[in-house]
Amino acid sequence: SSGINAEYGGEVIEKDGQKFVKFYGMSSSTAMQKHSGGVANYRTSEGKTVLIPYRGSINTTIQDILGGVRSCCTYVGAVKLKELPKRTTFVRVTRQLNEVYGKASINKTD
Numbered sequence: 001s002s003g004i005n006a007e008y009g010g011e012v013i014e015k016d017g018q019k020f021v022k023f024y025g026m027s028s029s030t031a032m033q034k035h036s037g038g039v040a041n042y043r044t045s046e047g048k049t050v051l052i053p054y055r056g057s058i059n060t061t062i063q064d065i066l067g068g069v070r071s072c073c074t075y076v077g078a079v080k081l082k083e084l085p086k087r088t089t090f091v092r093v094t095r096q097l098n099e100v101y102g103k104a105s106i107n108k109t110d
Contacts, residue, residue: 012054020051 010021024030025047032039039045055061073079076087 013051015051019054021054022049023052024049 010023013020013022022030026035027045028047028049029039029045030049031047032043032045069081073081073084076084078084078087
């Protein structure tokens with residue numbers, strides 16, 4: 001699942017019993033207010049501010065990743081990481097769409 005870890009250092013907000021981190025683009029009204037004292041009369045904000053689920057410490061995320069790698073090795077019978085290419089066929093998949101500002105599970109704030 002997506003989210004931001006504690007080490008990110010952003011503003012943590014609690015909403016309906018869940019923790020979120022405020023994430024904003026530098027053209028958003030949030031950024032302009034924080035860094036420039038607001039949106040100037042001759043400008044308009046172009047970016048958005050969203051709340052992204054807070055995931056806690058990065059250690060938990062790293063443990064999740066390591067657990068997935070261990071499971072993968074078990075499935076293919078690899079004792080060491082360097083055996084993975086010999087026991088599998090890798091298929092490169094690239095992400096074609098950035099859903100940070102449009103995904104339904106993320107709460108928009110402006």
